Amino acid sequence: MLLEVQNISKSFGGVKAIQDFSLTADKGDIVGIIGPNGAGKTTTFNVISGVYRADQGKVFLDGKDITNMEQHQITREGISRTFQNIRLFKGLNVMENVMCAFDPRANYSIFDGLLPTPRRFAEEKRGRKICEHNLEVVGLKKYANEKPESLPYGLQRRLEIARALTCQPKVLLLDEPAAGLNPTEVKELTELISRLCSELGFAVLLIEHRLELVMGISHKIYVLNFGKTIAVGTPDEVRSNPEVIEAYLGEEDAEC
Amino acid sequence: MEFYLSVMTFTLISVIAVTGVYVLTGLTGMFSLGQAAFMAIGAYISGVLVVKVGLPFALAAIIAIALSVLVGYIVGLPTVRLRRDYISLVTLGFGEAITALLNQMQSITGGALGFSGIPQKTTFTLAVASAAVCIALVAYFKASKYGRQCIAAKSDELAAKAMGIDVARIKMIAFLFSVAVTAYAGVLYAFYTTYVDPGIFGWKKSAEWVIMVFFGGVNSLTGSIIGTAILTALPEMLRFAAEYRTVFYSILVLLIINFKPAGLFGEYELSLKSLGIGREKKNAA
Numbered sequence: 001m002l003l004e005v006q007n008i009s010k011s012f013g014g015v016k017a018i019q020d021f022s023l024t025a026d027k028g029d030i031v032g033i034i035g036p037n038g039a040g041k042t043t044t045f046n047v048i049s050g051v052y053r054a055d056q057g058k059v060f061l062d063g064k065d066i067t068n069m070e071q072h073q074i075t076r077e078g079i080s081r082t083f084q085n086i087r088l089f090k091g092l093n094v095m096e097n098v099m100c101a102f103d104p105r106a107n108y109s110i111f112d113g114l115l116p117t118p119r120r121f122a123e124e125k126r127g128r129k130i131c132e133h134n135l136e137v138v139g140l141k142k143y144a145n146e147k148p149e150s151l152p153y154g155l156q157r158r159l160e161i162a163r164a165l166t167c168q169p170k171v172l173l174l175d176e177p178a179a180g181l182n183p184t185e186v187k188e189l190t191e192l193i194s195r196l197c198s199e200l201g202f203a204v205l206l207i208e209h210r211l212e213l214v215m216g217i218s219h220k221i222y223v224l225n226f227g228k229t230i231a232v233g234t235p236d237e238v239r240s241n242p243e244v245i246e247a248y249l250g251e252e253d254a255e256c
Numbered sequence: 257m258e259f260y261l262s263v264m265t266f267t268l269i270s271v272i273a274v275t276g277v278y279v280l281t282g283l284t285g286m287f288s289l290g291q292a293a294f295m296a297i298g299a300y301i302s303g304v305l306v307v308k309v310g311l312p313f314a315l316a317a318i319i320a321i322a323l324s325v326l327v328g329y330i331v332g333l334p335t336v337r338l339r340r341d342y343i344s345l346v347t348l349g350f351g352e353a354i355t356a357l358l359n360q361m362q363s364i365t366g367g368a369l370g371f372s373g374i375p376q377k378t379t380f381t382l383a384v385a386s387a388a389v390c391i392a393l394v395a396y397f398k399a400s401k402y403g404r405q406c407i408a409a410k411s412d413e414l415a416a417k418a419m420g421i422d423v424a425r426i427k428m429i430a431f432l433f434s435v436a437v438t439a440y441a442g443v444l445y446a447f448y449t450t451y452v453d454p455g456i457f458g459w460k461k462s463a464e465w466v467i468m469v470f471f472g473g474v475n476s477l478t479g480s481i482i483g484t485a486i487l488t489a490l491p492e493m494l495r496f497a498a499e500y501r502t503v504f505y506s507i508l509v510l511l512i513i514n515f516k517p518a519g520l521f522g523e524y525e526l527s528l529k530s531l532g533i534g535r536e537k538k539n540a541a
Contacts (some may be wrong), residue, residue, distance in 0.1 A: 124400075212521045
């Protein structure tokens with residue numbers, strides 16, 4: 001199994017944000033995580049990617065225990081993510097934003113960093129090529145020299161995905177990638193995610209409010225409510241689960 | 257002529273110190289209120305090594321920079337993991353401690369009376385060459401993976417970590433680089449004035465450098481350099497109006513902060529490319 005999350009729990013003071021959450025994902029899987037606001041979806045991402053330490057439970061990537069690693073180490077092991085509230089680097093252009101995800105593995109020393117050495121240029125060129133490719137994949141190549149904050153919202157989301165791809169993930173965590181997108185953009189995004197997942201062969205974990213998106217592309221769905229997992233299954237199984245309907249599908253207002 | 261040459265030499269030394277502060281504050285977003293202490297360490301160590309030990313100037317300068325970096329590493333170890341505001345506090349405490357230490361160690365440093373008898377080795381030419389080299393190093397640093405990671409860490413630490421950037425390490429690298437540059441400015445200073453005393457390396461000096469970086473444009477190396485040149489040279493040139501120059505200085509800083517919060521140059525960098533494109537695309541860089 002590529003990613004194995006075993007019984008993780010996380011509390012903030014008296015609030016149990018997630019309780020006893022388990023999840024498995026294999027190469028090529030698209031796994032949806034849904035649930036009303038405050039259900040603990042983003043917290044699970046934050047625990048898996050190392051922003052928070054789990055109170056209990058373990059996370060394994062390719063059989064390796066990554067539970068207590070530092071955030072940047074977890075990324076280097078192969079888990080990369082995007083953020084619900086877009087977090088691009090101001091002060092860097094689109095290309096440089098993506099380059100930042102390559103830089104931790106750029107192979108040159110501080111002396112090459114201070115001087116114009118051949119090694120530095122070779123590595124910069126290698127990185128630029130990878131980043132250009134990833135920008136092209138998400139359709140942002142022509143914006144390479146723009147400032148990220150000047151891009152429309154939908155493109156900023158794509159830039160986050162390009163950046164996450166550059167980390168060479170085995171598992172990609174997408175936190176509400178369709179938030180604030182119009183229907184056309186959502187459709188394009190869905191196609192992009194499916195395509196990447198089958199072409200590059202990583203697993204995708206997807207938090208999403210838009211049911212049509214999750215139901216459409218997920219192979220497996222986890223439904224959370226108040227930190228507890230209330231249902232797991234294929235989109236059809238989940239859709240017909242009475243508890244899910246009550247907790248999530250039945251309460252349309254809960255999303256606002 | 258003599259006077260203008262000396263003003264320009266002092267300005268160049270300030271420019272060197274501020275390029276160091278630029279790496280720390282402009283690129284990485286860390287505020288050090290003890291940066292001047294590293295200038296003091298550079299100045300005193302090189303001075304003592306030449307005057308009391310009899311080492312040649314160049315060797316003393318290298319040892320002084322190396323020791324400053326070592327001290328920087330020890331200070332940085334706990335500091336770089338802290339939040340930004342705490343970094344200012346720790347460095348402030350460290351800086352004042354160094355000043356106190358220099359005052360106390362009378363037998364070596366001459367205490368509050370200062371340390372004199374340093375031979376004059378810094379010439380205008382050396383200052384120009386040094387400034388050019390330091391600016392080039394910082395410009396290359398900024399354009400490298402290190403510079404990008406510094407800016408990423410400044411802009412959004414959490415997202416930077418999520419990209420696999422070891423934020424504590426990158427902050428340490430930026431800190432040590434800035435310490436080395438600032439210490440070298442201290443060496444040049446000591447061997448220009450031939451006399452140093454602890455009073456000139458307090459937190460006010462560090463704060464002044466931070467102001468210069470902000471004045472010129474916190475994201476722009478070009479701005480930091482020009483900001484420093486203006487803010488260092490101007491008070492000297494205004495000596496004839498002694499009682500008004502602080503007022504003038506303050507008004508200038510206030511005007512910039514008010515009307516151009518991003519500083520004189522914002523993010524603009526002077527380069528061959530930006531000159532080649534021409535003036536109509538001023539913001540393109």
